Amino acid sequence: MEKVKRYNLFWIFCSLMIYSYIPSIIGLSPFFVTVFFQGFGIVLSLIVINYGVRTNTFLVDKYSRLLFLFWLLYFLRMLYSLYFDKTLKHSDYLYEDINKYVTYNFQLGLLIMSLSTYKIKDLEPLLLWFYKVLFIFCFISLFFNLMKEDAQSRADANSYIPTLLYGQYGASLFLLSIIIKMNNTDKKVPNLLLITGMVVGLITVIIAGSRSGILAVLLAFLFYSIVKKGNSILSFLFKIVILFCTLIIYFNVSASIEVLAYFAPEFGDRLGKVFLAQQIDLGPREILFNDAVIQFLEAPFFGSHFVxxxxxxxxxYPHNIFLESLINVGVVGVVFLL
Incomplete structure (x- = not known):
């Protein structure tokens, strides 16, 4: 059973990066690949949950219960919106096949329950596996993106993983590289690989045009430079360089963004719209936020719809988990999430 639990963890964290490349490699329809991989993941989660029930090994604290209650409310409201509420037609949804919403969210609930059967020590060995798969995935995606002639548009990882998720994968690679580097006393991961992971992760965030990703990267870099142990000259110089770059970015945002825009034009433009007020009109993301606030205020207590x-x-979706939760389950439901 321990092997099945390990396979389940690996499937939860790594399978999407692996099977996202299969359709383009072997020419299969993404639909069939998705059905197989998601179906297999659901089966693994159900086996692990069943084992937890039979052996009474669920490690559920109050936070896990609250998270599960929030998911349950969200899921039930979503089912009502999809099949009973006639506010939207099927053609209005991002996914016209509305069953996809049910599948994805049902699998999320299984993920929450199956993870409740693991101890922290069970998750630690998976971290290195996840890091290696993430490194290979980002490295391959970066290679193919750099081979493309059009460097102006925001990059996707592949035909399956869009730019938004790709940027988050890049930020995750950068952050994990720093975390492992800080705790890599036994040299399980070569330092050269970790430094390369930081570089690949940072470039991935930039070419994906991920503003939240670059913010996470900058904060992680600053934190790492402050807490990094060692009194060597190299360590001291590293901290000075990071502090110097931080001061430049802080006191001369405009020049910093212009330099970045030279290497990644669209990403520089996106940052400029945030920090330099380059346009008066609201961007698409800001319009979604505003509409979500209006929709929330129309039904603030119990919500109205999940989109x-x-x-x-x-x-x-409004592209913000808190706004999405508020419009779906209202303040009453979001209390469980907070």
Whole structure:
């Protein structure tokens, strides 16, 4: 059973990066690949959950219970919105096949329950496996993206993983490289690999145009430079360089963004819209936020729908988990998430 539990963990954290490349490599329809991999993941989670029930080995604290209750409310509200509420037609949704919403969210609930059967020590060995798979995935994706002639647009990882998720993978690689580097006393991972992971992760965030990713990277870099142990000249110089770069970015944001825009034009433009107020009109993301706030205020206590029901983003998520939760289950439901 321990092997099955390890396979389940690996499947939860690594399978998407692996099977996202299969459709383009062997020419299969993404639909069939997705059905197989998601179906297999659901089976593994159900086996682990069943084992936890039979052996009474669920490690559930109050936070896990609250998270599960939030998911349950979200899931039930979503089912009501999809099959009973006629506010939106199926063609209005981002996924016209509305069963995809049910599948994805049902699998998320199974993930929450199956993870409740693990101890922290069970998760630690997986971290290195996840890091290696993430490194290979980002490295391959970066290689193919650098081979493309069009460097102006925001990059996707592949035909399956879009730019938003790709940027988060890059930020994850950078952050994990720092975390492992700080705790790599037994040299389980070569330092050269970790430094390369930082570089690949940072470039991935930039070419994906991920603003939240670059913020996470900058904060992690600053934190690492402050807490990094060692009194060597190299360590001292590293801290000075990071501090110097931070001061430049802080006191001369405009020049910093212009330099970045030279290497990644679209990403520099996206940062400029945030920090330099380059345009007066609201961008698409800001419009979604505003519409989500309006929809929330119309039904603040119990919510109204799990997607936007009007405006430019009709049928879409508001691209913010808290706003999405508020419009779906209202303040009453979000209390469990907080």
């Amino acid at each position: 936007l029901t009007f405006g430019m983003g009709k049928g879409w």
